[in-house]
Amino acid sequence: MSDTTGGSRLGEHAVYPGTFDPFTPGHLDIVERARHLFARITVLVAVNGDKHPAGTEAERATQLRRKLPAHWDDVSVTAWRGLTVAFCRQHGAGVIIRGVRNRADMSHECHLASMNEDLGITTLLLPARPRLVAISSTVVRGLDS
Template sequence: MAVYPGTFDPFTPGHRDLVARARVMFDRIIVLLAVNADKQPAAEAPARAVLVRDAIPAAWDNIEVDSWTGLTTTYCLRRGATVIVRGVRTAADLHYEYQLAAMNEQLGIQTVWLPARPHLAVISSTAARAYRSARSQPRT
């Protein structure tokens, strides 16, 4: 079993693609909505979880959506997951993810990185939020 953590604010086509690719690599994937006090998501975790569930086809029956406040490795250990799946869009992402992976490995959890597909790599949750915000502004 593997865990794919993130704030998913919002859940982008890149996130969905990563789930699609990971679900054939592992018998079970938990898409874990991380509750991070340092971030100010547009919606609370339960509302984001509904949006993620709605974005995942019902036929993908090996996908679970959950939320968690705390270290992802603690969640993995409690659930019996042995792998964390992470997407990587840029070299800067890889540098940051390498540091996390090294810490997670010390706690007994392996990390698998999946590169973003080129046409999806430009889409980040931050950019998607900015676009959504700009579209919701009244035009003058």
């Protein structure tokens, strides 16, 4: 399977889950890069019991859709309550995309990736670009306050 740039794609469908509270330039960069690796990306606006986002997952999904370029017809946004692996199985996604900014992220994401692999879904970790490493949803929320 080839993309429009002549390179090969890793697969048909990947899922990029997160709380996205808010969706940052770093998140947008991960989606942009993943678009070139997979034929279709679903940005999965999920619930995380450890976080208390400003809006519901449906509200965050609506806001996030507005931030994506209109011509990205290979990217969809969906709100989801449940395990990401369950969404992947139900919707034929073979890969979970996760971004990592630092060692703490890497340690956490490797642990999750291992569990997801045991459940039959591979995780692809994409490192943040150096100019975006310091940007997090927490930092962006602090700037908006």
